[in-house]
Amino acid sequence: MKNVIIVGAGGHSKVAQECIQQQGEYKIVGILDNKFTAYEKIGEQFYAPFTDFEQFKNETDYWFIAIGDNKVRAKVAEQLGDVAYATIIHPTAIVSQTATIEPGSIIMPVTVIQPDAIVGRHTIINTGAIIEHDVIISESAHISPRATITGGVKIGTCVHVGAAAVVNPQVQLGDYSIIGAGAVVTANTEPHQTYVGIPARKLEK
Ligand SMILES: CC(=O)SCCNC(=O)CCNC(=O)[C@H](O)C(C)(C)COP(=O)(O)OP(=O)(O)OC[C@H]1O[C@@H](n2cnc3c(N)ncnc32)[C@H](O)[C@@H]1OP(=O)(O)O
Missing domain, CATH: 2.160.10.10 (Hexapeptide repeat proteins)
Known part of the structure; x- marks a missing residue:
């Protein structure tokens, strides 16, 4: 299994996470969203504010931006820079x-x-x-x-x-x-x- 961090924790993310589980190629290690105010680990997954994304770059092979708004998704991709993305x-x-x-x-x-x-x-x-x-x-x-x-x-x-x-x-x-x-x-x-x-x-x- 390849590790993946998800960006976004709204309705689209919910559906994307289920797709990822059913695809069975990636393990979701963490979810980043600015609705989380501090780092927290629950079971095998962590939750943290998106603004802290730089500190997680070494903890994952892949990223996936699970945000439904096209412009926001494109902006987050720009912010993340040169990372590898999962294909779901x-x-x-x-x-x-x-x-x-x-x-x-x-x-x-x-x-x-x-x-x-x-x-x-x-x-x-x-x-x-x-x-x-x-x-x-x-x-x-x-x-x-x-x-x-x-x-x-x-x-x-x-x-x-x-x-x-x-x-x-x-x-x-x-x-x-x-x-x-x-x-x-x-x-x-x-x-x-x-x-x-x-x-x-x-x-x-
Ligand atoms: C998993 C998921 O849920 S994925 C989500 C998928 N989302 C969608 O499919 C929604 C797509 N969005 C729409 O259809 C929207 O109505 C839009 C983007 C076309 C328009 O939204 P807005 O810009 O907010 O326009 P607004 O709601 O003010 O409507 C403006 C006019 O267009 C009409 N109108 C709006 N949508 C439609 C439509 N789909 N078909 C025909 N007429 C429409 C309105 O009745 C209104 O007419 P009026 O001026 O005569 O009263």
């Missing part, structure tokens, strides 16, 4: 042998990742999502439960695709764009903009 794949996920899952990403239960898809670093493929052939997902994105990303789609950095949304073939989602739950995206999206509905339209604020 739930045993019920179906991942093509020609797909690439980059370190720091999590592939949740009953997902499907098809041939030649690329899932970039620190990306969340949430429960039941489908990533079709030749999809390219950049860093720190989140594909929510039951979303369907069809063939050849390109997804930018920190993009959030909401639950059960569909992205049509070859569409490109600009960096930091947000797709609402249940949307059907039929055309490219602009960076930093939010889109909702069927067909998806830009939300004017």
Whole structure:
């Protein structure tokens, strides 16, 4: 078993920890989150504030950032610097042998990742999502439960695709764009903009 320290102790972390246990490759030795005010060891795991992360760098082989917010996850990765990241794949996920899952990403239960898809670093493929052939997902994105990303789609950095949304073939989602739950995206999206509905339209604020 390889040791891993988890950053984040919220709802997404809860699901990630269960995935890690079911994957059976990594032993969680500690959890860092600023909601813990001091170091504490309970059983085989320690809990400590994230601000103390430097002192734990020699105590683990791998790190995993289990924070649902894309921008916060990306920022924490920047702060941690040059560390090795665990790649979490739930045993019920179906991942093509020609797909690439980059370190720091999590592939949740009953997902499907098809041939030649690329899932970039620190990306969340949430429960039941489908990533079709030749999809390219950049860093720190989140594909929510039951979303369907069809063939050849390109997804930018920190993009959030909401639950059960569909992205049509070859569409490109600009960096930091947000797709609402249940949307059907039929055309490219602009960076930093939010889109909702069927067909998806830009939300004017
Ligand atoms: C394991 C997990 O839980 S993973 C979590 C996955 N999370 C999701 O799937 C949630 C995705 N988020 C959404 O769908 C959000 O509603 C967003 C991001 C699209 C919009 O959020 P906000 O920017 O806060 O917009 P807000 O709630 O103010 O709504 C603005 C307008 O858009 C509409 N709207 C919001 N979401 C949607 C949607 N998904 N589809 C259609 N219309 C929507 C609202 O009704 C409102 O319309 P109005 O101005 O006519 O009243």
